[in-house]
Structures are given as C-alpha cells and as structure tokens.
Amino acid sequence: MDFQVVVLAGGNSKSLTPLVSKDVPKPLLPVANHPVLYYVLHQLEESNLKNLIVVVEGEDAGLLVGAWISGTFVDRLHVEIAAVPEDIGTAGALRAISHYLTAKDILAVSGDLVSDVSPGAVAATHRRHDAVVTATLCSVPISGSSELGSSGGKDKTKKPGRYNIIGLDPRKQFLVHIATGAEVEKDTRLQKHLLHAVGQMEIRSDLMDAHMYAFKRSVLQEVLDRKDTFQSLKQDVVPYLVQSQLKSQAVLSGIPQAEEDGNKKVSFPNNQVMVSQILANASTPSFHELYSMDPDGFAQTRKTHKCCAYIASSSSYCVRLNSIQAFMDINRDVTGEADHLLSDNVIGPSPKLGTKTTVGPHCMLGEGSEMGDKCQVKRSVIGRHCRIGSHVKVVNSVVMNHVTIGDGCIIQGSVICSNVQLQERVVLKDCQVGAGFVVTAGSEYKGESLARKEK
C-alpha cells in the first residue's frame, strides 16, 4: 500500500523513573509481562504490516530492543532498528532516519501506545482525503480511576491543566486547530482566516492525541528539513502543519504532479482540464478547496493542504504509557477490560501456589512464580520466576520478574521492578521500587520512589 511504518520507541523516559533504567529502556518495560513495545508491534502485525523501522533513542537501548525483537518476532516481522541520539525528540528521530523513508506515506506510531485502534483505518482515512497529515484522536481515558491506582505523587499527569485543545471542522474530518500541553496554559490563538474558511469549528478537549500519525512523506521531509528546530512531532510538526494548512508553502506535491500529467498528454490539454473539473465537481468541496479558489473562478490560486483527524470510536482502547499512573492503568486494563489486546493466555503455566492462597480476578501470574501459604493477590500482575513468601498481600500492584518477596509483606498500589528483594514484613504503599533494589526487613514506605543510586 506504499506505506512505511516507523515505530518511535523512545529510550529513557524521565517520567517513568525509576521503572525505566539502563537495563530496561522504556520500550522494554513490561506491561502485563510483555514489553510495551510488544503491543504496538503485535497490533501492526495483525494489520499485516510486516516491514517496520523501529527507532530507539540511545545505542545501548537500541541493542537491547533489537535483541528482544529478534528473539520474539523472528520470522514474523521484518524490523530494522535505528538507534538515534537521545533527547532529539520525535521529530529529530524522524529527521535522523529521513533518508530511509521512501514510500509515499509514512505511518509514525509511538512505541508506548497500547491500543486497539487499527492502523489501517488511520491510513485509509489519510489516503481517502489525500491528506498531508492524519492524526489519530481518541477519547481521553477517564483518569478518575483513582480509587485504586493512586500511585506516586510525582506523576506529571497530575499537573492540572495538561490537556489538549483540538479544533475540528463541522464534519469532524479535518483538524483546524491543535494545541497541546504547555501551550494551553494561558490562552490559545486561532487564526482568523482559518476560522473564516471553516465557518464553524468544534473545540474539543476530551480528545487525546494517540501519537499515531500518517504523514505524506514528501511534506514531512520538507518540513523537517526546513524547520530544524522542530523537536517533537506532537508539539511542533503537527501544529505547524495544521496552522499552515491554508497557506502552505511546503507541500505541494499535488500541484507539480498535475503539471506532469498535463505534459504527458499535450495532445489534449483541454480535456485534462475538463477531467479534473469533472472530478472536482463530483465531490463536496472541503473548506480547503473553497478557500483555495478565487471568489469567482475555478482557478486554484492558493495552495492548501489537508490535515485530517481520525477519531477512534469510543469503544476502542487507546492509552499511552507516558507516566507511572498510565503504567498502572494499563496494567490493570490489559488484564481486565482490555484483555483482547493480548493474544496469549493470561495465566502462565502452572504457578505454584501454597495452601490457602487466593488469586483474585484480573490478575496475571507469570510462569515459574511461586507463592507461599495464605497469600492474597488482587488485581495485580506478577512476573516470571518470582518467589513470594507466606502471608503476603499484593493489591493493585505490578511485580516484575525475578522478584523475591519475604513473608508478611503488604504491597499496595506499587510497582516492584525486576530483581528486587523485599525482606520480611515490608509494607509498601504507592511506591515504585527500582530494579535491583533491596528493601530491608520491616521498613514501611508510602508514596516514595526507591531506587538504587546510579553509580
């Protein structure tokens, strides 16, 4: 279909420390015992997209991710890994691999997206309108689910006022305005001519940008080349394209093409015009076309491009793993309501359970984990090869692989990374414990982030 898929997997994420470390880059962060990248790749594979470019920040992370992918998706996907320097942003990453992009359109997917929105639908919308960029929007998850997952206070999501403002045309097909996060703090500016052309704009703040974009390659590359300060797709490139849609300077692949066509058949120049006119008249003109026309004539005088929006249906699941809160939510959802995201079975083979140990619904136990007597596990995910002693309570938590939990521990709303040792009678509430950390016996923590000091 002439689409190239780029998965922007990212690397280290500050918002996810201490869960993310050098050994566990963000793409490999396990969500319900699968690295988060798995969800994206799985989704793409389902859509029959087998040739992917995965961009990872940092050489080391690149190697790790590469190793994991080749182990997991061998013979299933054809993946190329590109490691880019850290902190160059999503736009920078695309810029770095720009010369590998050859297809007509590019589908850029964030690697931390856990969703069941079909990439095909986005691509189809993009094609249908011949858009320059198509952004996937989904309804914001109700993050009021704080009854349980109220994890650390360090979440950036908790900052008030961090939301998106998205303007749509009346038919909800085109993006008219997009402003995200920080920009929205005080006021937001709209362009008058844009409003004038659209006539009516619907402003939504309940939509979230899912970070799945389809770009027209030529335009994307041109923008990246010309605006080398652009760092982020979401904050720079897409808003730029949206704003300039009625006076696009870039772009314009449409127009040169038409000229080429015209040259080919010099014999019927007139007919060519008629053909295009018939075609143009056949469809309801979007505001772009109306704007680009002279007030009285048919000649296109102004260059425009289209920015489309694909709005995922409200029933589809779509969350980005960009905060610890989101991490908790996703873990809970994937084992619970959104369990269709995982193709394999939820309960690993033969975990060893002690007597009188109960594992509630919406739980996941990795293979080879052992639990002692009289344990309680509720709404939690426990990784592989964990050893859990007796009288342990695990509620609303995520326990990764190779964790040892001593007798009598109580863990609530916490994330325990791999290779952590919890000695006896530890009480953790809303904590994050970094990889390899050892919590001494009898200690109690609440709302803290524990990690080994980086040497």
Add this chain to the structure above:
Amino acid sequence: MDPRRTARTVSDPKVRQVGFFTPAPPERSISDPPRFQDPIQPPSPSSTQVNDQSPSGNSLSPVMIPPAHHHSDNFLRTALQATSPPKAFSYSAKTVTIPPENEDVASLFSPGRKVVSAKSPSSFPGVKASSVPASELTTVSVVNLPPGISEKAGGASVEVQNDRPVSAKTLKEKTSKAERRALQEAQRAAKAAAKAEGTKASSAASKVVTSANTKPSKATKPSSQKNDGSQVAASEKKGDDRAPEKDRKKDAPHPRMQYDDKSRVEKAKKRAVVKQTEARNRVELFRHLPQYEHGTQLPDLETKFFELDPMHPAVYKVGLQYLSGDIRGGNARCIAMFQAFKEAIKDYSTPPEKTLIRDLTARISSYFLKNRIAKLPLALSESEAKSTLMLDIDRFINEKIILSEKVIVKHAVTKIRDGDVLLTYGASSVVEMILLHAHELGKHFRVVVVDSRPKLEGQLLLRRLVRKGLSCTYTHVNAVSCIMQDVTRVFLGASSVLSNGTVYSRVGTACVAMVAHAFCVPVLVCCEAYKFHERVQLDSICFNELGNPDAISKVQGREEINYLDGFVNQENLQLLNLM
C-alpha cells in the same frame, strides 16, 4: 447474458409503458422501432414503410444507410448528419450522440492504429446491436445479424457496463479465482452502497418518456450507435475478435444479485471483502435489493487497509471514495476508476515466468481493460504494452466521456434560446456544462435548480452556477409543480439509457419529467453513449439502490429535528431511502 438477450428481443415496444409511463401516442412507439432496424438490416420492406410513416422519422436520415458493417465511411458521414441537424421542432428530446464523433476522433488520432479504433467501437457496438433489436421490437434484425457481430456486441456492452460499476477492481497477486471473484463482488457491493450517486435513479421513474419527445431521442441514439458498430465491424476483422469475445461473455457476472435469494446471498457473503450487515427492517417491496446497515462498511474496509496488500493503493483509494460517497456522478466515478487503473498499470511489473497478457488480465477485472489487454500483440515489450494500455485508458476517457460531453454540449446549446427558463434536477455534469457554455455564448436565460433531500447535490451545482453569474432559482422537488409553469425546457442527466429506451437517473427524475410533461414542457435527456446499456428494465423496483435510512430522518443543519431518532429499531417502521 444470452438468455437475457433473447428475452429482450422478444420484448415488445409496448412494454415500455410499464412502470411510470406517460401517455404516449401509440403510433409513435410503433413507428420508432423500424428506424432502428433499418441501419442494420436495411432491406425489410415492412419496416421501411413504417419508418416513413413515423412522425419523427424526418430527423433520422440514417435510416437509409446501407448495412453498416461494410461501409464504415459512408456510415460515419451519414450518422453525423443525421444527428447534427437540429430539429426545428423544439420538442425533440435529444440525447446527444457521441458515437459519430468518437469515430471521428479515433480516426483522427490514430490513423494507422487498428487497436484504437477497434477498441472504441468494441465497447459501443454492444449497445447498439443489442439495443436495436430489443428496444425497438425488431427481432428480425437481430436474427439477421452476422453472428460475430451480435456476439461481439453483447460482450462489449457488458464490458462497458461492468467497468463502471465494478469499478474498484483490483490488481491482485496470486489470488485464487474465488478470491478474485470475492473481491469483485465486494467492491461492487461497496460501490453500490456507497453510490450515493445518483446513478441509479429510480428506474421506472427514469423513463423520461415524456410523450413524443423522448422517442425521437431514442431513435437518434440507437441509430448513431449502430453506425458505430457497423464501422467497427468493418474496420476490425470480425474473425479475430469473435472467439475472445465469446469467452468473455461467459465471464460476465450476473448483472445483479437478487437479495431475497438466500443461498446466493450466503455465497456472496463468503466471498465479500467488505463485511456487510444487513439492515433489519427492510421495506418489503425492495427486499430483493441489497440493503446494509449503514456505516458498518466503511470502518470495516478501513481496518483492512493493509491486509488487502495485492490491491494497488490507487484502486483502494477509489474504492474508499466510492464507499464514502466522496466521488459522485457517473462520469467522475468512471474517470476516477480509470485513473486508478492507470496508476496500477503504471506500477505493474510482470512477475517472472509469466506473460503480461495472462497475468494482468487476472489482476484487472475491468472488462474493457481485459479486452484491451487480450488484444495486445504478444511481441510487445512490457513497457510498450503498459504504455499502450495507458493510452487506451486516456483515449477512453477522452473519447467516451470528454468528447461526448463536448458534443452533447455543442448540440444542446442550440436548444437554448434567449429568454428560456431551464430546469434541471440534481447535479449532472453534462447539464452543468451546457448551462455554462450557453452562458458563455451570451445567451440570456434563467436556471431553476431542483434539488431533493437528503443529498442536496443541487446545492453544489447551484453554487458553481451562481459563481459564474447565471441567474438561478433553487427549489426542492416538492415545489416542482409550482415552478414548472415558468419553465420552458428541462435538461436532465442520466446514469444510463437502457436498450428499451428507459432512462436511468437519480431518484426523482421521473417526477420532474412527468410534471414537465403535464405542463407540456420539453424534456431533454443528456447522456453519453458509453452509458448506454443493453439491459432491459421495466420498472424501478427490479433494480435500485437503497441508501442509509437514517439520512432521511435527519435534517441537515437542524439537529433539533430528531423525531425519528431511535426509530430504526422499531419493528413496525421501515424507512426507505431510494437512491
């Protein structure tokens, strides 16, 4: 196809009055047919007699033309003449005839080229040949025709027809025949659903048989076509084509599935690419037509975007646009489809160990293109073959659509006089061109654009006309009887003209035509000849398109009008949105 054809031949001219019909003087209907006969089968004495009697016969000189197949040149001339002399009588509804022009073009552009000339004719002749016997009751002519021609005709016409509708045919790789068929089926269904288009307006309605007016028009068309066909035959070796044509005929899918036949529906479903949920409350009278839950097809097709890999993106895009109603109007759809095919051919490369002719035919299921591909000489290199095909497509667009529109416009403009009030219904590209051209010529006239819910296509037309400075009146179809008093002429577009003279157009066209008839206003139907089809249809019930029932319960821009919300699930309510 065969059985149908025979049936057609049997059909009596009187049959035309089934469905909506306007009282036409009986003599005319009888008189018309002979004309048709003549060109093909000049000799039969009785027919000629009738011909002379026929009132409209005067305009049709081609009647006297000698048997077509042999003298192509003469034919051409005569045909041109015949069509061109505008009748003094304003009443004549004319469907402007393209064919003569086409021939011209063909000869102009490609003097030496057999292929080209062959092609344009081949697609047409079907219409002519078949239309002749069928429409105008002359079984004789059919029988007498050299078998080769009649065969060809049938096949060809089918092709043409198919190209358009089947539209989103695809290039596929290595798919089994069944799969291919499935795709085709699916695409067709998709298209049908999407076809918001007016393509198929109420058929019965479409019988724009406004009394005498239409008849002459019909007469002219077929005759001109015939000429074409005959020419073709002459220029091309009959022998060559015959065999392939026959084969193709067998391939031709059944024109339309009857959706109340459960086993067939089941089968079709299995093959379909697009998942279709049947609507629950279907109107009893239209139960045999496909009607699907609206809104389920598009998302479904969209999610399959990457799974239909073998399909060329351009083809897929056109399919999407059809389905979503982004492209409307027969001409635009046809052009869009051919351009997609062109793209596909451009990007095509023959896989190793296969020949282009065989492989490409398997991937493209446009009958027109298959025909062209099959006729490519084996010796042609791949690039040459591709460029030939692309040229063929260009030529088709130029000759069958663009040129024919030009001819129609040229002729129709002569019917517009200063002070006229012209009425048009919906948005027809040809009619629009006529109006604009007349305006450019400085004629002073007024336009009444009649529109109907829910598509309101007339608004787009209105916008463009007003921008050009025409003075317009806009109204909905329910006011047509009031506005008709002022109108001096009605111009209508058509999706198709069937071989029995039935005009096929957007739903509501018949109302307009009949109201015009009641007010004694002449009606002119403008239809390109590539839209002619050999099928015979007696009413609009046997084949029609059902749109989204929700569309009629909503009022655009008035969201507070929601009295019918949620009524779709009521057992005893059936909404009917004929398209």
